Amino acid sequence: MESKIFYLNKIPGFAGRCNDILYSSPLRVTAVHRLIVFFGGDVQDLKSCMEKHNDSKRYLMWSLENTLSILSKRFPQSHIMIVRPSRMEIKSYAVFSCYDNFVPGDEYGVPSFKPNNNALLHLSKLLRSVLTQVSQQDILGVNLTLMAFSKGCVVLNQFLHEFHHIQNQENLDENLKDLTKRIKDIWWLDGGHAGTKDTWINDKRILESFAKLGTLVLDMSCGNVKHWILKNFYVVGIKVYVYVTxxxxxxxxxxxxxxxxxxxxxxxxxxxVPVQRTLHFKEEKPSLTTHFNVLTVIKDIST
Structure with missing residues (x-):
């Protein structure tokens, strides 16, 4: 069975922000669905755009369309949604992905993280807009997997800052409540950017808030059961997968x-926090080939 593939132009999110989206339905239809939201790295763009640049056209096999196909085959029971960067910074020697709608960045997309840039709220509204356009509103309540490769990991890192920011808010937006309680796992795939700091988040306060996110979710759904939560919250925490090369x-x-x-x-x-960390291709010389190939070794381990 082939999945339906959509290219959606300028999908509205938060406060006038728009992103282009690639979406595919599951290859294998089952009773349980999941939606994977993916953020790609530098160079990765639509095939038609990559063909126009001398450097990018060497990596056409990693275009967003081909990446969508790879993810669909690796996760055949999942809906796949790829978020195209709002800005592709074109230099003579390379093209840089810039996720300005999620995290502020310089001309190369090097992030300047903020406590709150409404990145989570933008994602929440993007999801609703996309699923309405592809007539899949019935999956609005399914589990979410957030996944990013290389430069795209700056978006996940901004989400970590915002998880910390919303932790103690009394009047949390209902869309954010719904979004956070549905995130079941997050995948960092060989994260990196052109800057010299904040490639990975090391602020313990921020990571502590992330570790408690599962408790927050349970508390919202089960009421005042704090003693039970403190005893058991590790079970309901978001799973983390770190694949590096x-x-x-x-x-x-x-x-x-x-x-x-x-x-x-x-x-x-x-x-x-349940973390699965894997170093891939450790016997091979560091190269862009092995860097991109990390996309081919991920697989659905939820079934």
């Missing part, structure tokens, strides 16, 4: 990436 974490020119990634995983594990 030597291209990012063994680069001697950028030692901060390895150090930050190690501390990120170590801190989450100490906070009892």
């Amino acid at each position: 030597p291209y990012q974490v063994n680069d001697k020119r950028r030692p901060w990436i390895k150090n930050q990634e190690n501390l990120f995983c170590k801190t989450l594990q100490e906070l009892h």
Whole structure:
């Protein structure tokens, strides 16, 4: 069975922000559905755009359309939604993905994280707009997987800042309540950007808030059962998958990436967040080939 594929132009989100979206329905129809939201890396764009640039056209196999096909085959029971960056910064030597609608960045998309940039609210409204356009409103309540590769991981990092920001808000937007309680797992795939800091989030306060997110969700749905929650909240926490390659974490020119990634995983594990960390292609020389190939080794482990 083939999935239905849609390219949706300028989908509205929060306060006038718009993103182009690629969406595909599940290859295999089952009673249980999931929606994967994916943010790609530098270079990755629509095939027609990549063909016009001397550097980008070397990586056509990783176009957003091909990436959608890869994800659909790796997760055949899931709806897939790829968020195209709102800005592609074109230089003579490379093209940089800039997720300005989620996190402010410079001309190369290097992020400047904020406590709140309404990135979560933008995502929530994007989801509703997309699912309405593709006539899939019935999956608005399904579980969510957030997944990002390379530069796209800056969006996940901004989400972490916002999880911390909303933790103690009394009048939390109903859309944010719904969004956070449906996130079941988050995948960081060989994260990196052109900056020299904040490749991975190491602020313990922010990671502590993330570790408590499962408790927050349970508390909203089950009422005042704090004693039971404190005893059992590890079970309901969001699962984290970290897939890395030597291209990012063994680069001697950028030692901060390895150090930050190690501390990120170590801190989450100490906070009892379920983390699965895997170093892929560790016997191979660091290269863009192995970097991109991490997209081919992810798989659906929920079934």
